Amino acid sequence: MRHSRNWTLGATTAVLVAAFTAPTLAQDAIRIIGHRSPPNEYYTDAMQKALPEGRVNVELMPIDKELELASITMSSKSDAIDVLYLTDSSLRRFAANGWLEPLDELWEKYKDEYNLDDFPQSVIDAVSYDGHIYSMPVLTNTELFFYRKDLFDEAGMPAPKTMDDYENAAAHFDSGRMSGTIMSLKPVDAALNETHWYLNAVGDGWFDDEWRPIFNQEAGVAAINRMKEMSQYAPRGFTSHANDESTINLQQGLAAMGLQWFTRAAAMDDPEQSRVVGKIDWVAPPGGGARLANDGFAISAFSSGDKEEMFRMLAEATSVESMTKGAEFSMPPRLSVLQNEELAKKYRWYPAALAALEGGKAFPAIADFNDVGEIVTRHVLRAVTGEVEVQAALDQAAKETEDLLASRGYYNN
Structure with a gap:
């Protein structure tokens, strides 16, 4: 259809x-x-x-x-x-x-x-x-996990492979002069990318086989709760940060690690822009499921x-x-x-x-996913910033998503 x-x-x-x-x-x-x-x-x-x-x-x-x-x-x-x-x-x-x-x-x-x-x-x-x-x-394009290899080596820590590794490392490196991680939650595209990673790495994804939302189920709630926990290690203003802001935070040594696009990797070794030339390394995002x-x-x-x-x-x-x-x-x-x-x-x-x-x-293969993203990221931001409880925010997002997709003819009943 x-x-x-x-x-x-x-x-x-x-x-x-x-x-x-x-x-x-x-x-x-x-x-x-x-x-x-x-x-x-x-x-x-x-x-x-x-x-x-x-x-x-x-x-x-x-x-x-x-x-x-x-x-x-x-x-x-x-x-x-x-x-x-x-x-x-x-x-x-x-x-x-x-x-x-x-x-x-x-x-x-x-x-x-x-x-x-x-x-x-x-x-x-x-x-x-x-x-x-x-x-x-x-x-x-694919998202990579950027991390300060020099700092990890000094601490005797390997690059994160799991989301637990990621959170432990962010807590370790977070300080007054450097955030533990970047976090890009500017609506809509940047927040959608970050949410997509958490819903796949910790949760069970976005939809079932009939395009019914599942992100408000137990695994999805756990995913956004993890995002909320990680936000304490993010730079100030992370809800208005997208690729440009997060790239600068990594280049200037203001953040120790985080999710960012392949297309931003070369900028880390550009001596005219970066203070961390040769210090950043890359691995696949912990937990998998980052956006392609x-x-x-x-x-x-x-x-x-x-x-x-x-x-x-x-x-x-x-x-x-x-x-x-x-x-x-x-x-x-x-x-x-x-x-x-x-x-x-x-x-x-x-x-x-x-x-x-x-x-x-990749994002779910439906023509209306950008509109779904506008709904979900709006409520995810409310949850991450503590405006509402995570479960309530995702339940409301799921209801609005289902109403939207029903109005577009996705369901038979």
Whole structure:
């Protein structure tokens, strides 16, 4: 069954559209919006280089703002956006709403020229919805466990393998000058990632086989209670921290460890930004179950530009040569690049990433998961900050989730 959500523009969202409107561009300019991150900076730069100077305009921003802008713009069927970065979960929602251009014909037409069969089927499946390809994959991303190996070695402690190990280490290293762990609970994306890890590592996940919530059952309550316990070792303001803030806390030696994306690993060894060069190491997240993602760039169904030209721009930017160079910033989804032994030697976080891939889990594969995430993270934050008891918060989240999914046709009764 295909589920969709139709968005309606009201007065408030119309104002937001006006506020987000880009400066006047050349008539044939391609407008790309994306999530501000090291790999997206690299790949959007490659897109700009694929076409003559001035043809491509790129705007990078925090992911929540990007998805808000994309949702508002595309729900109005505006052609103000041509190409947009989407996570695997947001892609399903956008495709279900009819906002994205299917790429199947262009994929088939150019698969030999751009060696598109080099993408494994699992990656193609991740950027597809309802049998159609909707996105050009740019990265396979996984969350790693970053930790101060120098401090662990001094204390005679091994890297954490279990959530008990993690909590004990956080308590040991927590001090007035350094937090025991980072914790990224800014709504929605960052909080959703952290919650996903706890619900898998300690709990039994999100749903049963019929998409009924199970996160408010005993194991889920234990998971969020563990998160609440761990929050005492997190930096101040952790409920407003996302990837950027947590990366800085690790780089500046303000936190000893924590969950963070593969794409942030290189920044730890950047001497221009980091005070902990050579001191951070990586392992698979304790307990397993941290998020896996296959993200990419899609073409708006409402773009008035040349969509074939946009597809070729994307294909050029994600060539084998480009992805080999981009491997510093993200795990490339091309088989030929993943199997490159020289890269594994060059980037010391690759072994941890491969281990994390084995134990990681993608978000539940439903088009409405982002909306579920908005509900659940809101109540998880209430629980972690002590506003309400954990069980009561998760019960309310489960009720609202079930009501939402029932209204979208997920249940037969």
